[in-house]
Amino acid sequence: MALQPKKYEMPLSDAKIRARSFCEVALGYSPEIAVLEAQRCLNCKNRPCVEGCPVNISIPEFIAKIKQNDFEGAYRIISESSSLPAVCGRVCPQETQCESKCAMGVKFEPVAIGRLERFAADWHNAHCGEVSELPEPNGHRVAVVGSGPSGLTCAGDLAKKGYKVTVFEALHVAGGVLVYGIPEFRLPKEIVAKEVETLKKYGVDIETNVVIGKTLTVDELFEEGYEAVFIGSGAGLPRFMGIPGESLKGVYSANEFLTRSNLMKAYKADSHTPIMHAKNVAVVGGGNVAMDAARTALRLGAENVYIIYRRSMQELPARREEVEHAEEEGVKFELLRNPVEILGYENPADKRDPKNGFVSGIRVVKCALGEPDEKGRRRPVELPGSEYEIAVDCVIMAIGTSPNPLIKNTTEGLEVNSHGGIIVEENTGKTSKKGVYAGGDAVTGAATVILAMGAGKAAAKAINEYLSKKA
Amino acid sequence: MYRILKKRRLNPTVTMMDIYAPLVAKKARAGQFIILRADSDGERIPLTVAGYDRDAGWVKIIFQLVGATTMSLDRKEEGEYISDFVGPLGCPTRTEGIKNVCIVGGGVGCAIALPVAQEFHKLGAMVHTVVGFRSKDLLILEEEFKACSDKLTVMTDDGSYGRKGVVTEPLNEAFESGERYDEVIAIGPLVMMKYVVQTAKPYGIPVTVSMNPIMIDGTGMCGGCRLTVGGKTKFACVDGPDFNGYEVDFDEAVARSSMYAEFEKREREAACNLFKGVK
Numbered sequence: 001m002a003l004q005p006k007k008y009e010m011p012l013s014d015a016k017i018r019a020r021s022f023c024e025v026a027l028g029y030s031p032e033i034a035v036l037e038a039q040r041c042l043n044c045k046n047r048p049c050v051e052g053c054p055v056n057i058s059i060p061e062f063i064a065k066i067k068q069n070d071f072e073g074a075y076r077i078i079s080e081s082s083s084l085p086a087v088c089g090r091v092c093p094q095e096t097q098c099e100s101k102c103a104m105g106v107k108f109e110p111v112a113i114g115r116l117e118r119f120a121a122d123w124h125n126a127h128c129g130e131v132s133e134l135p136e137p138n139g140h141r142v143a144v145v146g147s148g149p150s151g152l153t154c155a156g157d158l159a160k161k162g163y164k165v166t167v168f169e170a171l172h173v174a175g176g177v178l179v180y181g182i183p184e185f186r187l188p189k190e191i192v193a194k195e196v197e198t199l200k201k202y203g204v205d206i207e208t209n210v211v212i213g214k215t216l217t218v219d220e221l222f223e224e225g226y227e228a229v230f231i232g233s234g235a236g237l238p239r240f241m242g243i244p245g246e247s248l249k250g251v252y253s254a255n256e257f258l259t260r261s262n263l264m265k266a267y268k269a270d271s272h273t274p275i276m277h278a279k280n281v282a283v284v285g286g287g288n289v290a291m292d293a294a295r296t297a298l299r300l301g302a303e304n305v306y307i308i309y310r311r312s313m314q315e316l317p318a319r320r321e322e323v324e325h326a327e328e329e330g331v332k333f334e335l336l337r338n339p340v341e342i343l344g345y346e347n348p349a350d351k352r353d354p355k356n357g358f359v360s361g362i363r364v365v366k367c368a369l370g371e372p373d374e375k376g377r378r379r380p381v382e383l384p385g386s387e388y389e390i391a392v393d394c395v396i397m398a399i400g401t402s403p404n405p406l407i408k409n410t411t412e413g414l415e416v417n418s419h420g421g422i423i424v425e426e427n428t429g430k431t432s433k434k435g436v437y438a439g440g441d442a443v444t445g446a447a448t449v450i451l452a453m454g455a456g457k458a459a460a461k462a463i464n465e466y467l468s469k470k471a
Numbered sequence: 472m473y474r475i476l477k478k479r480r481l482n483p484t485v486t487m488m489d490i491y492a493p494l495v496a497k498k499a500r501a502g503q504f505i506i507l508r509a510d511s512d513g514e515r516i517p518l519t520v521a522g523y524d525r526d527a528g529w530v531k532i533i534f535q536l537v538g539a540t541t542m543s544l545d546r547k548e549e550g551e552y553i554s555d556f557v558g559p560l561g562c563p564t565r566t567e568g569i570k571n572v573c574i575v576g577g578g579v580g581c582a583i584a585l586p587v588a589q590e591f592h593k594l595g596a597m598v599h600t601v602v603g604f605r606s607k608d609l610l611i612l613e614e615e616f617k618a619c620s621d622k623l624t625v626m627t628d629d630g631s632y633g634r635k636g637v638v639t640e641p642l643n644e645a646f647e648s649g650e651r652y653d654e655v656i657a658i659g660p661l662v663m664m665k666y667v668v669q670t671a672k673p674y675g676i677p678v679t680v681s682m683n684p685i686m687i688d689g690t691g692m693c694g695g696c697r698l699t700v701g702g703k704t705k706f707a708c709v710d711g712p713d714f715n716g717y718e719v720d721f722d723e724a725v726a727r728s729s730m731y732a733e734f735e736k737r738e739r740e741a742a743c744n745l746f747k748g749v750k
Contacts, residue, residue, distance in 0.1 A: 170557065170688070170690050171688060172508060172515070172554070172555040180688075180692075208555070209555050209556060209557040211557060211560065211690055214498070214558065214559060214560055214690075215494050215495060215498060215558065215559070234692075236691055236692065237691045237692070237694065237709070238692070238693070238694040240694070240697075246704070247704075247726075249726065249727060249729070249730040250730075252695075253693060253694035253695075255694060256693035256694055256695045259687050259692070259693050260687065263687075264514060264515070264687065265512075270512075271512075271514075272512065272514040272539055272540060272738065273514040273515075273687075274731040274734035274738075354732070354733070357727075357729075404690065404692070404709075405691070405709065406690060406691065406709065
């Protein structure tokens, strides 16, 4: 058979229609297309793709199963390494990980590993609910703090080895950033709920409404008989720029805006949680969170949504696919711009004017790219006298987070770095406190779902070694 | 699910409930708050801890019927359950070194002032409590305040009970007569707290205020509860809810509190229509 040079396209919902709806954007492969795409895999001996995967999924092996029409077999291979296959197949930046190493990619487009992973996981969820054999309980108890990607991965891996794992979640529902941060149109919440259900079938207990550092401390978890603790509490307090006008009504952190829409379902007409349905929206920042916020604002009815980012398209940190989808949907990119002030409406004649105190615009300054900074990214330099105003009624700050102090402040012996991130041994997630491991954004600051999962996985392995020795 | 052990109407618009939540009860301290969802599709609302019993495992909440959520919460009866209840959140009220304190409560803010007064009373401090209400029928917790205050002054706007006037009047009189509290703690409407600060200022008496802004997660994640305190952005949920009253930008807090006024009005009307004619 002639070699197919390009990935088989994954159908997308129409950009015009989807820009006004919260339905999923990417629609997934059919079994026929999945088999055809799987046939593109060269099944090379040295398996470079596996190296590119933070959780080391046996990629050629699962693709081989798809080739043979054994979709459940493919799922089983993936789930040996990943506790959240349907999630990863959707939100991983495969283009910089597994697919970037694919031998096919040298001359042609790489194999669509992410799409195949998603296909196998969705097929499993649609056709089989049962988990493979349950492990023999080994009598050890482990506590996991936070039910986001790192916590769920750590919990899943340990449960599959026979550990009794309890996950503590501060919010009323499990999933962490997968439920409060990533929007429905990119990751349907039903899929997250299914992945969580699968973990429960492996015996993982999930305790919602427990804030570690407040309701219980890490030391109390040990007193209650947990032998090891994994902290995957995620990133913390949203950052603001410190420019005038950030306290005006209509200024959100991306975390607040997305949490209202995703977790509290404010996008639904019957939700009891309010959210602003603004006509013109500025989103400050260029990461995936900024794209999610911009596309959510569009779906809530905005006519104009601007991404304001101080570098150029080339430096924009969001995934290419997300940027393309955002552009197709009509998000406008105001690049090489930096906000200097958020402007508010004030009616001097009427102090009771309900519009008083709401955002009326954002003043930005043009930038050029200067010398590279310590990370090698070219530093934006503001151009004096180039300021202008954009009329908006809502501003969303998506410029990152700083670590949450709740656990650090209540856990003696847990060392953190100058940014407040928990200090860990790189390959094990081991912290300065005995029996305590950590991973994900609580360690690294805002990063990706799959990196958090990789950290959860490494910590699970290290916890297993620690407790096996101890026993 | 969290069981309602006890329910009592304190006045036509204020209800008290004891909620069974042993983990929260074990840790709760005066000045902290909880977040609850009445039903599985409800919004998350913060309410300050109004009391607790560590042995019996309950936490007391007192809430005013202001919107759709508090109205549906109020429709639940003893023995029924609320969907979610998490805490204790925020920092407890600072009590160290305070031997002589004036606690000023306004309206439903008195629900929060009560455990603070009780805590100081228990620690042996002199407690002067000033509580203010619009009128006699809105008065709550008088007996409870009497029990933990060395002196209690009740004010009503219309003079239907206690003294006629606002809470800053007796406070100012105390200062004028030479009273020098170690601290004034004000808990109530933003405007009341702002004026308590202004009243204490000429005498240089420290004022702590308890802020109750719009909030979602209550753990520092969303930043919706941000305030400007001493020129810096602070999050009420993790840095507060208590702040130095002299540093709080009250005008900004007042403006931000009305962000969803339109939505809340619609929700309230919808809830009123829904419950109309239903007992």
